[in-house]
Every structure is written in C-alpha cells, then in structure tokens.
Amino acid sequence: MGAEQEVTVDCPACGRRHHYAPRAYACACGAPVAPPLTAEARPEAVPRRSWTDEWVVVRCAACGRDGHWPQPEVDCPCGTMLRIPVRLPGHPVPRDWPPHDWSPRPSHIPLPRTAAAPRPAFRPLTIRTARDAVTAAGLYLRWLGYHGVVAAEQRPESGIDLRGPEVVAQVDPTTTRTPLRAVECVWLYGMQDAAVGVLFSLAGYADDARARADELGVPLFVMDLTGTPQPVNAPADDLLSSEV
Structure with missing residues (x-):
C-alpha cells in the first residue's frame, strides 16, 4: 500500500x-x-x-x-x-483512548519461565553487517530461553526483525540513536502478539525513547561490534536475570 x-x-x-x-x-x-x-x-x-x-x-x-x-x-x-489526517470511511478519526484498553501494563508479559539449570556463557557473533546484528540478537534471545525465534529474510514493513512464540524484537544497526517511535512500535506489536517486545541498538537510545521504554516495560539492549548485548534499563535487567 x-x-x-x-x-x-x-x-x-x-x-x-x-x-x-x-x-x-x-x-x-x-x-x-x-x-x-x-x-x-x-x-x-x-x-x-x-x-x-x-x-x-x-x-x-x-x-x-x-x-x-x-x-x-x-x-x-x-x-x-x-x-497528516487519516480519512476512515465509516470511522471518525479517534482522538480519545481507547475503544480497547491499550494502557501500559505494570507487569511484564510474558517472561521466560525459570528452571533449575543455569545458563552457559553466551557466545557472541562478531557484527560486520546489519544482518549480523539481527543474527546476534536472535542468538541472544535464544540464549535467554526464547525458543522458536526466527529472523525475517528481509526486513518487513513492521520493522520487526525477529519473532518467536513469546517474543518480538527490533534491531537497529544504524549509527544514530534509536528513536521513541521504535520503542512504541515494538511495544505495540508485542501487545498484539501477547509477547514481550525487545529492542537492540548499536548506537544507544534517545532520551525520550529510554523514558518511554521504562514506562511501557520494554527491555532495551545495546550491542557493540563483538555482538554482546548489554541491558540498559530495568526491564532488560529483569529479562537477563530470569533463568531458563
């Protein structure tokens, strides 16, 4: 379209x-x-x-x-x-939230269930291309315990690079800080799929993006070129501390 x-x-x-x-x-x-x-x-x-x-x-x-x-x-x-106004035949443009309850949930949904066995050390993938960044993020999510995580062959219009039964993730491989819109979009797709939405960035996050992620409970990670993600907010810390 x-x-x-x-x-x-x-x-x-x-x-x-x-x-x-x-x-x-x-x-x-x-x-x-x-x-x-x-x-x-x-x-x-x-x-x-x-x-x-x-x-x-x-x-x-x-x-x-x-x-x-x-x-x-x-x-x-x-x-x-x-x-830019949107014309919706038969539907007025809504300005009041919401016909459905899309307010932020205070609890995390859903984090991997815990198990007795500790995780082995994460084995990163060196990042040389944007595709390497997506692959490294997928390896990390699987290391956290999210099974069935697959990467899109080409980046879809949604911007969601990785999907699994309980997780969706976006990877920003650019050299500019990840903006607020990316946080809100990955949270929206997570809500639609009843999954946790996660963001990975090579350049870090804009201040308003960090603040919104904290409000919505979106885990934020930064990656260096060694391919090792590091948590940058409390939801990411929670995700990392959840044993699988």
Whole structure:
C-alpha cells in the first residue's frame, strides 16, 4: 500500500511541499495495512507531541480487524512536525483512548519461565553487517530461553526483525540513536502478539525513547561490534536475570 497512497502536503509554516506515502504495517492476519489518505489531506503543525495523538485506528481490508497504527507524520526541514489526517470511511478519526484498553501494563508479559539449570556463557557473533546484528540478537534471545525465534529474510514493513512464540524484537544497526517511535512500535506489536517486545541498538537510545521504554516495560539492549548485548534499563535487567 505504497505509491498509490502517495499525497502531496504543504507545510503551513514555510510552504515547502512534501510528497508522502504512509508506511504499511503487518496486520495480525499477515496483510499489509496503511492508514488511508486522500489527495486533499491538509497537514496540521504539531506544537507538542501527545501519546493519545500518536495512534490512529485503521481497519484491515483483508480481515476486517481494527488495529492501532502510528499516526502519519512528516518532519519538515524548517523544524515543523506535520501530522497528516487519516480519512476512515465509516470511522471518525479517534482522538480519545481507547475503544480497547491499550494502557501500559505494570507487569511484564510474558517472561521466560525459570528452571533449575543455569545458563552457559553466551557466545557472541562478531557484527560486520546489519544482518549480523539481527543474527546476534536472535542468538541472544535464544540464549535467554526464547525458543522458536526466527529472523525475517528481509526486513518487513513492521520493522520487526525477529519473532518467536513469546517474543518480538527490533534491531537497529544504524549509527544514530534509536528513536521513541521504535520503542512504541515494538511495544505495540508485542501487545498484539501477547509477547514481550525487545529492542537492540548499536548506537544507544534517545532520551525520550529510554523514558518511554521504562514506562511501557520494554527491555532495551545495546550491542557493540563483538555482538554482546548489554541491558540498559530495568526491564532488560529483569529479562537477563530470569533463568531458563
């Protein structure tokens, strides 16, 4: 749902024109879903970000399921954040949370069950490419005790690189700090799959991403080029201390 959804939007602050196509995410049924836009969509400047305005409800055309997806936005070079309205036939754009309870859960869901045998030492994989980073993260999750973890052959639109029966994970191999949006997306996919969502980053995390991860209980790990993940927040410490 890419090029045919492209719209042209003008920044109300500087007048600069942008061509925008919404990103598609995978529905629970497997079909790609993108927020539907219209050619006359007029963006609005976002003076202050709000959690309740970061998500919109979009219905999957394949299965009819309603899901919560990130609100389409554009960063204008002038510094203005532009929020693009979503047109939902038969559905008003929701601004009040929620038709379902998507509030953060105070408990972790679900961590690996403990067992008597201690873990052997983790054997890392040296990271030379982005694919190596994903492979190293998968090895680490399996070492933690998550069985059946598989990596996508190519990175999907959802950004979820690794999936298992009880875990989903995203790996950021870039040289810039992982942003807030990545934390919120991996948490959302974890909620949809009744799994724990985990993030791995080579460059660390933005301050607001760290704060949101603590609020949502998302474990954050950083990896160096030796391929050894290190926990950077309390949920990650909890995950590491859970014996399998």
